[in-house]
Amino acid sequence: MSRIGKLPIELPAKVEVSISPANEVKVKGPNGELVQKVDRDITVSLEGNKVTLSRPTEQKRHKAMHGLYRSLINNMVNGVSNGFTTNLELVGVGYKATANGNILEFSLGYSHSIFLVLPSEVSATAVTEKGKNPIVSLKSNDKQLIGQIAAKIRSFRKVEPYKGKGIRFVGESIRRKAGKTSAKK
Numbered sequence: 001m002s003r004i005g006k007l008p009i010e011l012p013a014k015v016e017v018s019i020s021p022a023n024e025v026k027v028k029g030p031n032g033e034l035v036q037k038v039d040r041d042i043t044v045s046l047e048g049n050k051v052t053l054s055r056p057t058e059q060k061r062h063k064a065m066h067g068l069y070r071s072l073i074n075n076m077v078n079g080v081s082n083g084f085t086t087n088l089e090l091v092g093v094g095y096k097a098t099a100n101g102n103i104l105e106f107s108l109g110y111s112h113s114i115f116l117v118l119p120s121e122v123s124a125t126a127v128t129e130k131g132k133n134p135i136v137s138l139k140s141n142d143k144q145l146i147g148q149i150a151a152k153i154r155s156f157r158k159v160e161p162y163k164g165k166g167i168r169f170v171g172e173s174i175r176r177k178a179g180k181t182s183a184k185k
């Protein structure tokens with residue numbers, strides 16, 4: 001059995017799971033509702049307050065799908081009960097971010113500002129404290145969506161290895177390279 005796939009998913013209070021005959025799992029909780037279509041070979045069952053997944057054979061594909069869908073459903077349960085937060089840090093002189101409703105505006109050293117329209121499922125805040133780097137916080141109940149948006153924001157200004165300037169996750173360590181050294185004789 002898959003180490004991940006064989007683990008049952010415990011449902012917290014106020015979280016409801018429904019499984020349709022077309023193998024579509026709906027998870028509803030205090031933070032919203034999420035839907036995931038599950039591969040037809042994987043069997044999803046609900047017993048009490050536990051969701052379990054099983055696979056028909058030991059094929060490599062079935063093993064991969066078993067763990068994948070268990071993780072996706074677990075992330076859905078965590079999302080509708082607790083939610084997910086991702087923090088991005090803008091490192092660089094003059095780098096700024098402002099949040100107006102569902103629109104993020106970035107000033108990242110280009111000749112123009114970059115505007116990003118966020119989906120309705122994601123909320124963002126931008127905090128700038130004096131003497132510290134600006135921080136953009138993304139909140140959502142969908143882990144996949146928040147990861148895609150964070151990756152999109154990071155692609156606006158990738159972290160460069162010499163000075164460490166760019167957009168990074170808070171707490172992320174960047175491998176720095178040594179610059180040129182001139183030989184003095």
